[in-house]
Amino acid sequence: QKEVEQDPGPLSVPEGAIVSLNCTYSNSAFQYFMWYRQYSRKGPELLMYTYSSGNKEDGRFTAQVDKSSKYISLFIRDSQPSDSATYLCAMRSNFGNEKLTFGTGTRLTIIP
């Protein structure tokens, strides 16, 4: 079983809809939770990260972490065609230079 599970999609939603992207994980030592956006044939771009549990909002994006359920989410409000990309979750523990563990990514398409 993978440490981080992410539904690969693809996920298609109409423009303006609220998008919910999710990851589950098994390692209770994970403390940092990241969301990356990756456009086709480009490198991943950090959208936001959270430390431990709770919510974090940045414009149309909201990240949620529920450590009791080992479940993280990224919500995109008022989705735009420019949001069409693959979204990767990643996480790591709090120990020094501990590596990131990535999900496999969810491919999202926003339909105009």
Place this chain on the structure above:
Amino acid sequence: NAGVTQTPKFQVLKTGQSMTLQCAQDMNHEYMSWYRQDPGMGLRLIHYSVGAGITDQGEVPNGYNVSRSTTEDFPLRLLSAAPSQTSVYFCASSYSGAQETQYFGPGTRLLVL
């Protein structure tokens, strides 16, 4: 700032050939890393470095070598290319202990025939 740069963008190799993938960053980051991205596998760490002269293995290091002679550069060497090394390779960098804010390069697409 150019951020993280990678060369070449695309490369075709024959089995058994060697090559070096270049990575450079201009943000004075101590931590640099190499990942490969394969369909259905996510990003997997190959090697990483926490500073000049210090390197360590990630989860898939076999067939790859790295060195870190300067803070800015972190080349990845394929010793004897195999078709299993066909992948997209990303270099990333961050401040030490801050991998949650890694910056990624644009990637190198490698095809081994």
